[in-house]
Amino acid sequence: MKHLLSAADLNRDEAQLILDTAEEMRSLADRPIKKLPALRGRTVVNLFFEDSTRTRISFEAAAKRLSADVINFSAKGSSLSKGESLKDTALTLQAMGADGVVCRHGSSGAPHLLAKSGWMTGSVVNAGDGTHEHPTQALLDAFTMRRHLGSLEGRRITIVGDVLHSRVARSNVLLLSTLGAEVTVVAPPTLVPVDMTRWPCVTSYDFDAVLPKSDAVMMLRVQRERMNDAFFPSAREYTRRYGLDRNRMAQLPDEAIVLHPGPMNRGMEISAEVADSTRSVIVEQVTNGVAIRMAVLYLLLSGSNETEEHTA
Amino acid sequence: MSPAQSAEHPETAQPPKRSSREVLDASDISRALTRIAHEILERNRGADPVVLLGIPSRGVPLAQRVSARIQAVEGQSVPTGSLDVTMYRDDIGLKPPRGLEHTDIPADGIDGKVVVLVDDVLFSGRTIRAALDALGDIGRPRAVQLAVLVDRGHRELPIRADYVGKNLPTSLVERVTVHLTEFDGEDAVLIADRAADKAADKAADKAPTGVKA
Numbered sequence: 001m002k003h004l005l006s007a008a009d010l011n012r013d014e015a016q017l018i019l020d021t022a023e024e025m026r027s028l029a030d031r032p033i034k035k036l037p038a039l040r041g042r043t044v045v046n047l048f049f050e051d052s053t054r055t056r057i058s059f060e061a062a063a064k065r066l067s068a069d070v071i072n073f074s075a076k077g078s079s080l081s082k083g084e085s086l087k088d089t090a091l092t093l094q095a096m097g098a099d100g101v102v103c104r105h106g107s108s109g110a111p112h113l114l115a116k117s118g119w120m121t122g123s124v125v126n127a128g129d130g131t132h133e134h135p136t137q138a139l140l141d142a143f144t145m146r147r148h149l150g151s152l153e154g155r156r157i158t159i160v161g162d163v164l165h166s167r168v169a170r171s172n173v174l175l176l177s178t179l180g181a182e183v184t185v186v187a188p189p190t191l192v193p194v195d196m197t198r199w200p201c202v203t204s205y206d207f208d209a210v211l212p213k214s215d216a217v218m219m220l221r222v223q224r225e226r227m228n229d230a231f232f233p234s235a236r237e238y239t240r241r242y243g244l245d246r247n248r249m250a251q252l253p254d255e256a257i258v259l260h261p262g263p264m265n266r267g268m269e270i271s272a273e274v275a276d277s278t279r280s281v282i283v284e285q286v287t288n289g290v291a292i293r294m295a296v297l298y299l300l301l302s303g304s305n306e307t308e309e310h311t312a
Numbered sequence: 313m314s315p316a317q318s319a320e321h322p323e324t325a326q327p328p329k330r331s332s333r334e335v336l337d338a339s340d341i342s343r344a345l346t347r348i349a350h351e352i353l354e355r356n357r358g359a360d361p362v363v364l365l366g367i368p369s370r371g372v373p374l375a376q377r378v379s380a381r382i383q384a385v386e387g388q389s390v391p392t393g394s395l396d397v398t399m400y401r402d403d404i405g406l407k408p409p410r411g412l413e414h415t416d417i418p419a420d421g422i423d424g425k426v427v428v429l430v431d432d433v434l435f436s437g438r439t440i441r442a443a444l445d446a447l448g449d450i451g452r453p454r455a456v457q458l459a460v461l462v463d464r465g466h467r468e469l470p471i472r473a474d475y476v477g478k479n480l481p482t483s484l485v486e487r488v489t490v491h492l493t494e495f496d497g498e499d500a501v502l503i504a505d506r507a508a509d510k511a512a513d514k515a516a517d518k519a520p521t522g523v524k525a
Contacts, residue, residue, distance in 0.1 A: 017411050020411065020412070021411060021412050024396065024412040024413075024414065024415060025412075027415060031449065031450060032450075032451070033449045033450075035449065036399045036449070037399060037400060037445070038399035038404060041405075298399070298409065298412075299409050299411075300409070301409075302399075302404055302405070302409045302410075303404075303405070303407055303408040303409035303410075304405055304406050304407060304408065
């Protein structure tokens with residue numbers, strides 16, 4: 001593995017390796033000294049063209065706990081707001097000697113371009129690109145589910161909401177099916193992407209019918225900022241048909257858990273009661289996010305570059 | 313990965329001609345571990361302060377076996393765990409990334425305890441140096457001691473073992489392989505000529521293995 005651009009790049013063994021490595025990384029949180037020397041002397045650049053709180057902080061904490069040097073680079077207040085191209089930014093990063101670049105961009109495919117263009121030699125981690133993918137989010141979701149449900153083989157996982165604009169949904173469907181889970185996507189017809197039939201999952205428009213057959217429910221954020229059309233008549237109607245409230249949660253099997261990638265619209269796709277219930281693992285997802293990002297950075301950056309290319 | 317498995321590596325389609333000989337058999341290993349258990353108790357005047365930490369992969373079952381013997385002698389269990397040193401190795405940036413092994417520190421921690429590190433083969437001493445660094449991030453033991461099944465010499469660092477199953481003078485071209493039932497289906501320590509085994513070398517180097525050559 002040289003880059004992590006898409007959840008589809010991971011085969012089952014690689015995905016399991018990341019999850020197993022994250023399991024070891026997570027035990028670090030219980031130690032008095034939360035620091036490992038694995039990436040000493042490496043430089044990780046957080047290149048964020050789009051706003052983000054938890055993902056950027058999570059990557060920063062992960063890189064620092066592995067003793068890497070971290071440079072934060074956000075579009076606001078940088079030359080990017082003066083119109084610098086992605087290529088020139090990449091050349092700058094290369095000249096500074098970045099070993100790893102964590103990239104979030106509003107355009108789908110930007111991290112791919114950064115990785116494959118030859119502008120820079122470092123490893124690229126996709127931290128969310130447009131409406132395309134967000135592989136580390138999918139990994140931390142799978143990791144959280146695995147900690148609660150055990151192996152994901154044959155587990156029924158339901159992803160609900162704004163699939164059209166969600167990079168989290170796409171990455172999750174791809175990764176979870178690689179791990180052997182049966183994924184059902186529930187969304188209003190207007191929020192289902194056109195190529196959905198090619199995704200390795202089942203599509204449904206009826207949330208209530210799917211609920212009793214779910215081991216885990218992942219609620220997606222309704223991405224108002226990406227919506228320039230009327231995708232549903234009103235927020236209230238969306239909530240009534242696709243929101244997770246106490247009554248719907250009661251329909252779930254006893255062991256089922258509720259996930260949300262954050263940030264939540266409380267009262268919209270998820271009620272405050274559900275978000276704060278014991279079934280909700282939303283806060284745990286954030287903790288696990290650091291462990292997963294440590295695992296990814298460790299596996300991409302710890303070895304030598306030369307041999308890495310032979311084994312990639 | 314055992315050498316037998318690595319022989320299946322594509323690069324070694326021709327199984328290398330092995331000229332390995334057994335230097336310790338199952339009962340030799342058993343006797344050595346029993347003696348080490350007694351020496352640990354003698355040196356530390358009982359089992360009270362002792363915490364056993366095996367270094368993956370083959371140090372972990374060895375630590376458990378020593379632990380079982382101490383329990384049988386003293387009627388008192390000693391905290392036993394494992395300590396992965398992968399991220400503390402000095403060659404971490406020189407080799408392809410490796411997966412981590414499990415680290416399991418006993419619940420009471422290691423502060424003020426006597427930590428006995430357990431490994432299969434002591435060779436350059438670099439693994440033990442990494443283990444000492446790893447321990448420093450976990451706590452402050454009163455003392456650290458080292459138990460190994462085989463000491464094959466050729467130290468590259470000022471490190472020595474406190475408890476040795478067998479001192480095995482070797483030349484640098486030889487390979488020492490420890491087989492344990494938990495991984496390889498049998499207990500044995502083998503010594504092989506590297507020239508005969510050269511093909512398997514590359515594959516074995518990549519694997520987290522009991523082959524220390």
